[in-house]
Amino acid sequence: MSAQVALAPAEEAELAEAIRAASRPLSLTGGGTRGMAPEGQSLSLSRLTGIVDYVPAALTLIARAGTPLAEIEAALAAENQRLAFEPPDWRGALGTDGEPTVGGLVAANLSGPRAVAGATPRDHLLGLRFVDGTGRVVKSGGRVMKNVTGLDLARLLCGSRGRLGAIVEVALKVLPIPEASASLVARGLSPQEAVASMSAALGTPFEVTGAARTADGATWLRIEGFHASVTYRLNRLREQLGGAWEIAEEDPWQGIRDLEGLGEGDLWLVRCRPSEAPALLGRAGPARSLMDLGGARLVLAMEPGTDLRGRLPDVQAVRLGRPDTLPGSPAVARLTEELKMRFDPRGLFGT
Amino acid sequence: MQLPKPDDRILTRKDAIVARLREALGPGAVIERPAELLAYECDALSAYRCPPLAVVLPSTTEEVAAALRVCAEEGAPVVPRGAGTSLAGGSMPTSDAVVIGVSRLTKVLEISTADRLVRVETGRTNLSVTGAVEGQGFFYAPDPSSQLACAIAGNIAMNSGGAHCLKYGVTTNNLLGVKMVLMDGSIVELDATGETGALDLLSLVCGSEGQLGIVTEATLRILPKPEGAGPVLIGFDSAETAGACVAGIIKAGVLPVAIEFMDAPCIRACEAHAKAGYPDCAALLIVEVEGAPAEIAHQLGLIREIAERHDPVAFREAAGPEEAARIWLGRKSAFGAMGQLGDYICLDGTIPVTELPRVLTRIGELSESYGLGCANVFHAGDGNMHPLIMFDANAPGGLEKAEAMGADILNLCVEVGGCLTGEHGVGIEKRDLMESQFAAEDLEAQMQVKDVFDPEWLLNPAKVFPLALSEARRLRARPAA
Numbered sequence: 001m002s003a004q005v006a007l008a009p010a011e012e013a014e015l016a017e018a019i020r021a022a023s024r025p026l027s028l029t030g031g032g033t034r035g036m037a038p039e040g041q042s043l044s045l046s047r048l049t050g051i052v053d054y055v056p057a058a059l060t061l062i063a064r065a066g067t068p069l070a071e072i073e074a075a076l077a078a079e080n081q082r083l084a085f086e087p088p089d090w091r092g093a094l095g096t097d098g099e100p101t102v103g104g105l106v107a108a109n110l111s112g113p114r115a116v117a118g119a120t121p122r123d124h125l126l127g128l129r130f131v132d133g134t135g136r137v138v139k140s141g142g143r144v145m146k147n148v149t150g151l152d153l154a155r156l157l158c159g160s161r162g163r164l165g166a167i168v169e170v171a172l173k174v175l176p177i178p179e180a181s182a183s184l185v186a187r188g189l190s191p192q193e194a195v196a197s198m199s200a201a202l203g204t205p206f207e208v209t210g211a212a213r214t215a216d217g218a219t220w221l222r223i224e225g226f227h228a229s230v231t232y233r234l235n236r237l238r239e240q241l242g243g244a245w246e247i248a249e250e251d252p253w254q255g256i257r258d259l260e261g262l263g264e265g266d267l268w269l270v271r272c273r274p275s276e277a278p279a280l281l282g283r284a285g286p287a288r289s290l291m292d293l294g295g296a297r298l299v300l301a302m303e304p305g306t307d308l309r310g311r312l313p314d315v316q317a318v319r320l321g322r323p324d325t326l327p328g329s330p331a332v333a334r335l336t337e338e339l340k341m342r343f344d345p346r347g348l349f350g351t
Numbered sequence: 352m353q354l355p356k357p358d359d360r361i362l363t364r365k366d367a368i369v370a371r372l373r374e375a376l377g378p379g380a381v382i383e384r385p386a387e388l389l390a391y392e393c394d395a396l397s398a399y400r401c402p403p404l405a406v407v408l409p410s411t412t413e414e415v416a417a418a419l420r421v422c423a424e425e426g427a428p429v430v431p432r433g434a435g436t437s438l439a440g441g442s443m444p445t446s447d448a449v450v451i452g453v454s455r456l457t458k459v460l461e462i463s464t465a466d467r468l469v470r471v472e473t474g475r476t477n478l479s480v481t482g483a484v485e486g487q488g489f490f491y492a493p494d495p496s497s498q499l500a501c502a503i504a505g506n507i508a509m510n511s512g513g514a515h516c517l518k519y520g521v522t523t524n525n526l527l528g529v530k531m532v533l534m535d536g537s538i539v540e541l542d543a544t545g546e547t548g549a550l551d552l553l554s555l556v557c558g559s560e561g562q563l564g565i566v567t568e569a570t571l572r573i574l575p576k577p578e579g580a581g582p583v584l585i586g587f588d589s590a591e592t593a594g595a596c597v598a599g600i601i602k603a604g605v606l607p608v609a610i611e612f613m614d615a616p617c618i619r620a621c622e623a624h625a626k627a628g629y630p631d632c633a634a635l636l637i638v639e640v641e642g643a644p645a646e647i648a649h650q651l652g653l654i655r656e657i658a659e660r661h662d663p664v665a666f667r668e669a670a671g672p673e674e675a676a677r678i679w680l681g682r683k684s685a686f687g688a689m690g691q692l693g694d695y696i697c698l699d700g701t702i703p704v705t706e707l708p709r710v711l712t713r714i715g716e717l718s719e720s721y722g723l724g725c726a727n728v729f730h731a732g733d734g735n736m737h738p739l740i741m742f743d744a745n746a747p748g749g750l751e752k753a754e755a756m757g758a759d760i761l762n763l764c765v766e767v768g769g770c771l772t773g774e775h776g777v778g779i780e781k782r783d784l785m786e787s788q789f790a791a792e793d794l795e796a797q798m799q800v801k802d803v804f805d806p807e808w809l810l811n812p813a814k815v816f817p818l819a820l821s822e823a824r825r826l827r828a829r830p831a832a
Contacts, residue, residue, distance in 0.1 A: 036548075055597035058704045058734070063830045077478040080604070109546050118572075122551065123524050138796045145733035146521060148510045148558045149781075149788055150815065151797040155523070155554030159544055176604035189370075199465040203488070205578045224737035271545050273466045297545070325548035331539040334804060338388070338548050342799040349496045 010047040012129070012137060012168045018043060019166065020135030026348045028162040029103025030066060034091075035098050035321035036161055038350030045103055045166060051075055052169065053143070060126060060143050062171045065103025072102055074295055084175040086112025087118040090351075093259040093267060094321040103167045109159030112257035113210040113222070116202065116293040120156045124173040130157055132165035132316075133344030161323065163350055164343040177216055178224040181208070182234055184241075185248040186219045187337065191278040191291065193218040198294040199288050204240060206233040207286040210253055211294040215261045218245050250253075259320075262288050264302035264338055268308040272296065284311055321347040323350060352399050352440075352780055353827060355813050357447035361404065362426050365829065368425050368449070369405050373828050376418040380455075382406040389664040391432065391450050394438040395497070396780055398696075398750055402442035410455045412530060412538060412567040419565065420536035422449050428820065429534070429807050436478065436497040441509060441560050444787035445550040445813060453504045456567055460485045468527055468572045472507025473504035477511075479519035480571060489573040492519035494687070495774065508564050510558030511734065513772035517732035518530030518641075519574070523557040530568035531556060531808075534805045539564070552817045555800060560776050561811040563804035577641035582678045585658045586632040586665030590614060593634035594707040599657040600638065604756050608666065611637040611682050614711065616680070617689070617726035619738070623686030630665035633650035637682055643729060685728045686739070692724075694744040696753050697737055700764030701773035711765055712740055721756040735773035737762070762787050777815045785817055794820055 007026075009015040019026070025040030032044075048066040055061075056079040061073055069087050076082050083258050088110050091097060111120035127141025140153035157164060165322065189197060194213040201208050201221050210222030223233045255261060265287065272280055274295030281289055287300040301321070303310055308317045316326055327333050340351070361368070369383045382388060388402040404427065409415045421428045429463065432452040434444040444450050456472035463469070464487050472478055472795045477498040480491040494513035495501055501511070507529065512521040519525070528542040541553040556563055587593040598612055613621065622629045629635060640650040651668055658666060669675035681688075689695050704711050711727065718725040724741035738760055742753035759827075761771050761781065765788045771781045785794060798816055801824075808825045 055703065057602055059601060060703065079602075081678055108548075109551075111546065115545075117519060118524055120545070122554070123520065126662075130594065132796070136792050136796070139793050140796075142701075142768070142770050142788075144703055144735075144769050146512050146701045146730070146735040146772070147770045148774055148776055149772050150777065150785065150794070151562070151800050152510075152523070153796060153800070155551050156800075158554075159546060159548065159551050161548050164551070176602070176606070178604065183421075196465075202467060203464055203575050205488075205575045226646070226649060228649055230374075230644065231641060233644065245637070269546065271547060273463070273468075283600045286651065305587050316542075316545075318547045319373045323548075326547055331533075331537055332541065332549075332552065335539070338803040339550060339800065341454050341713065341802060343796070346359055 006042045006044060008044040008047045012048070012131070013167060015048065015168060016131045016135045016137055019131055025350065027167050028349060030101035031068070031101050032098035033091050034106065034108055035094055036108065036323045038148070038323045043166070044098070044103065048084065048168060056081060059174050060171060061174050062143055062169060063102050064169050064174040065101060065167045067102050069102055069105060071312045081174045081178050082177050083124070083172065084114055085121055085124055086114050088112050088257045088259070089318055090259060090320065091264065096303065096321070106124040106170050107160065107162050107167055113212055113253055115291055116211050117207065117209045122155055125154055126171040126173055128157060128170045129168040130165040131168060131348055133348045137168070138165070138311050141171065145173060146264055157345050161326065163340065165349070178226070180227045180230045180326050181224040182230050183221060183248040183251065184221045184234060184237060184245045188216065188217055189213065189219045189244070194278055194291060195226050195274050198243060201237055202294050204237065208235045210256070212256045213288055213291040214252060214256060214290040220248065220256070223255060238314050256290065256292060258291065259299055262290060262301040266304050267320040268300045268302050269318050269320055270298040270300065270312060272298065280312055280315060284308060353403070353818060355818060357445055361425065361447040362415050364425065365404055367423070368427055370419060371421045371425070372405065372407055375421055376407060376409060380408050381408065391435070391444060394435040394437040394440060394561050396438055396443065396778065398444055399440055399779065401444055401446055402570045403448050403450045404446065406450040406452060407478070408452050408455050412532060415451060415532045415565050415567050416536040417537055418451055419532055419534055423807065423809065424536055426809070427607055428812050430811055431504070431508070433474070434501030437505060437509065437776065437778060439482070439772070439776040439780040440701070440828065441505070441776050441778040441814060442729065443779060450705055451565060453502060453565070453567065460568065462487060465604035467573055468570055469573050470568060471503060473507065473566050473569050474502050477501050477503060477506055484573050484633050485576065486763060488576050490576050491571055491575055492525055493522050503569050503571070504566055506563050507557055508559065509774065509776035512735065514562060514609045514611060514730060517610060517730065518606055524556060525572045526553065526569060527572055529553060529556060531564040531566040533564045534810050535739035536805065542738055551587040560778065560815050562801050562815060562818050563688070563810065576808065579647060580641045581647040581651060582637050582639040582669055582675050583654060584665065584678045585636045585638065585663045585668040586787045587634045588632060588663065588664050590634045590711045591708040592661045592681045593618035593636055596636065596658050596661045597704060599660065600654055601732065603653055603657055607638045607732065609637070611729070612727070612729050612731035613682065613685065614727040616724060617685055617728045620688040620726060621685050622690055624691055625684040626682045627677050629681050632664045637678055645732045675702055682728070686779040689739045693741050695739045695741050696757055697739050698757050698760055699772045699775040700736050700761045700769055702734045702736060702764050702767050704731065706767040706769070707731070707734070710736070710763060710767060712758055717756055717759055721752060723756055725755060733768065735778065744768045758784060779814055783817050798824060
């Protein structure tokens, strides 16, 4: 056996060559911050870096996959713009280190609290290039906002955790940073009360861009926009929701985004309908929990070793920081397996 | 337009296939008399027509599955059909194809305002989805201009957009799940996968133009209706300044729900037709913002400030709903107005918004060299252009000449960094241009996805991919007799 040599190509052609030449499973990583890479020979995308094109007036940015998110966020901030899907930083929650990259973010499709208003990498993805398991370079989508030309392989790759190929370059929609942001808070609401209030708020025309109940039992609602608009909307929301709500002094959203305050334990993420969330939390058993997206995304800190899927077999539940994925129904499992066969016939990228 | 040679074995087995379909679904669900088939010979790309072998109109997902099983066993191609409003020939049949239409699948299955979703059968029209929830203060956001007639099935097949997608996104951003039937008759449910690591098959299906399966149920996101909306109309003496104004509005952080652009030929045609009081100028923008009255006033104030830096020749705010309707009147009648002037084809390319002036100049040059009029009306905020090329369908070679100019314009869209189709789909119309946007490897990868869902290549087989590229697959599944 030869010593393990870390592969870190700096160009697309080099990456394609490395994948063509691979003779055993690869462990694809961006910045290595999520703990999701399968076992195998290390293949890092961290040297495929650089912003390729950024057009503020078109709200579009193209960057190579290994570009640090920090570099992209700094370039956007200089134009008063941002990635609206609030890239989460889970290094603290997962006990990992490394530098978050834009390719890793798209491969994992991780979003922050603004996903409640439709902001996720998947929704803001305009196109990408990837190298599949045969070493073939494929592009899908482009760099324009509306594009229905051909099958949407870009979104198929988004969130696939590198199981079909290595993302080389991504094109994303960016958005202006609003003038103001402010929140309402109500403390001591039960999960049922919190979901009822969040659903009521999300059913108003006031464009709530954050709705979460944190582990300390506080429930939060965020409004963003022009100063006058934020003031107006917060006041209208308070009128409609009633007495328990006050204007928050603090800004909880980065903490919610980064899964802070959940304490010790294995972190599990559950996707469900908000109306089902309180009952699911009950069935999960005692755990510190965060309800985000109005109750559509739950994160629970479970006793180490607990398999939450056993308690909640009927919903999507995944352990964070693990490469395991959901098998889905038999039909979905078959389609997934056959797509894997087409794009990764040698099984280089994990299952 | 080239179509594959129909399969004689299917044509000669028509009676047997119809009998099997009737047996599986009942006589009322199958249409086969030539006169009745004429209603299904084309969609809204009506220059191309071909009556199908038969039409099946199932009433349940299980009936769709039964019909597909018969077709799979017979090796008969299937063309899925929503409401037949495709502008790209997405539901145009071939003579050996069975059309499976979802027009009887119209039920609302569930409304949950608490979860902000609605579950419907996909034969339901776009506008009637909003109709089902507007009493509770909600709406379904994608709003293609055919929304009164078009079906959700077709919206999903083409990933439809609309004038308001600048703010609300297109179908793929508002689709939460589907129930679909694969060509082998198996029924699959696909949900949004988020960050769970499962492959996002739902995204593959949205915009797949009936290549992967027939979607019978859809779970759609619904949104609370805004408090109000206000449009403003701004006229400019050149397309460049209008384009610069659009860039300025976007950069300023105003996020309008719509920014519509019309050029001089379009403005004049609309004005003659609808008499909306549009100024006679080189370029016109309609910008619409949403919110409470004070919020609308604030945003329109910012827009006015930006517009004034670009010396507008006209600036008209709507003082009330009547004036707002008048501002939209011309734009909404644009296609009808152009139709009064003669025949036209409507294109659908997207360009990076910053390329607008260059592309309009080049379209003007093409218009001159082809000797064909061309009016531009499009969604300026997202770069989705709809050039309308005027021609005389009765003149020999008239359509072909217009199509050649259209192909030049779409290739230009690709050349400047855009794409062939922003919201209408590829269908048969842009099928043969795909190689200008994609490399052979890109299209091969897409066709491999179809292989997984439809290994025999029976679903809408003559669409999306250039015929020469898909030929081996189509013939492998159905070797020549």
